[in-house]
Amino acid sequence: MxxxxxxxxxxxxxxxxxxxxxxxxxxxxxxxxxxxxxxxxxxxxxxxxxxxxxxxxxxxxxxxxxxxxxxxxxxxxxxxxxxxxxxxxxxxxxxxxxxxxxxxxxxxxxxxARSRNDEVATCIRYRLREDLLEAIDAAIGLREAFAAVATDHRETVMCGFTHLQPAQPTTLAHWAVSYERALTRDTERLFEAFDRTNQSPLGSCAFGGTPFPIDRERTATLLGFDGLVENAMDGASSRDFLLEATTALAGLATTLSGIAEDLVIYANRGFVELDDDYASTSSIMPQKKNPDSIELVRSTAGIAHAGVTGLLNTLKGLPRAYNIDLQNATPHAWDTVDAVTEATTVTAGAIATATFQVETLEAAAGEGFTTATGVADQLAMGGLPFRTAHEIVAQAAQHGSDLEAIRDAADEILEEPLETYCSENTIEKRLDPSQSVADRSSRGGPAPAAIDSQLELLTTELTEHENELEARNQSLVSAHEQLAEVTHQYV
Known part of the structure; x- marks a missing residue:
């Protein structure tokens, strides 16, 4: 020929x-x-x-x-x-x-029968999909660390916060599962980004296809892609897969920043002690143990958000088909995936090796009258309108968080005795943070029975995601082996 x-x-x-x-x-x-x-x-x-x-x-x-x-x-x-x-x-x-x-x-x-336009688009997808699988693996590892904390601390009572103010008693397990659930959604978004990344644009040429009788399906199979980017112009010039992946990673980084902030605050309060591998001392103050690695995790969200912004501003307004502006788009994705994957791995290690101070957590569980909502709920369950119960407990909170303050407020607000709606003995029990947690057995709540249901669900989903990750990894390995085998037939 x-x-x-x-x-x-x-x-x-x-x-x-x-x-x-x-x-x-x-x-x-x-x-x-x-x-x-x-x-x-x-x-x-x-x-x-x-x-x-x-x-x-x-x-x-x-x-x-x-x-x-x-x-x-x-x-x-x-x-x-x-x-x-x-x-x-x-x-x-x-x-x-x-x-x-x-x-x-x-x-x-x-x-x-190809252009650098479709070649580079294929190379970027080829590499990015591997990076996404590494990020997914790191996210699954962090979820496993939180699942272990939840399993070990089903009954460890702690203070839950809103607006950083003591709000209601909860458990360490409830806190841990809350982050595991957020990370599950982050994982799912990364899987979706992988699936859309793993489509082959090879054969699109410059953007207009080719007169040669190429077999695009064959190259896609040899490279382990799940399918084709069907339109040649779209295949050569689109980079929305980069944006989707980087945005998913930025979402994960945002979750990490929340975890990091909690750990910094909890370390400050003595709720948790990070392992020495994830902390450092001051260069001048030898008594200090600073959560430095976690603070860097917190800042990783800035890198990821910058990646999304950089991509959006690079991609906006580009005409079809290929423009070399796209050369400056890819580094935003690389920087983001590297930073977020590393931060996820570090966070998993920090959680897995942290020592949660159970006694300190439980001692702080009732601070700021966190059981107030439980008392109001109990009065409402006895037939008192919730808003009236809320008023009683709110007034009591101004004078103390004990039974006497509640009784005095009820005497002032109600026309009938407090015990018409609830015995004082029952109210006394509801002032106990542990009992308050035990009462909150609704689906998704912190009561141990409710946590068990959540642990069962997350364990099932973790197993499913581990299997999905293994299947995708194995698919890429098989394609690599197939390409090596067929290549050697010619060499």
Missing amino acids: TDPTGAESTAHTDGTAVRGDRFSGGPARGFLSSLGADARIFEADIAVDRAHVVMLAETEIIDATAAGTILQALDTIAIEGHDALEGGEDVHEAIESAVIEQVGPEGGKMHT
């Missing part, structure tokens, strides 16, 4: 073998280059090149001999690594130039 690319140039490592002498230099050359930043997608590009060349050979667009020569060159380049690339506007051009350098003009056949 004749060379459909018409590649006749001699090889030059500066990229002129690919683009010609007209664009071989100039003051903007370095400004345009993304080669250094592209180290992250070097292995992805090698995989995409291999799959594309195999497909070209299978469809007889290029002959098997040319394919074998190119694939052998790619093996050498893969072994030598990204740092051995000598130049180019980006990693794609640099690899192609290196192939041509090794095998001559025949190497130019590698770029038949």
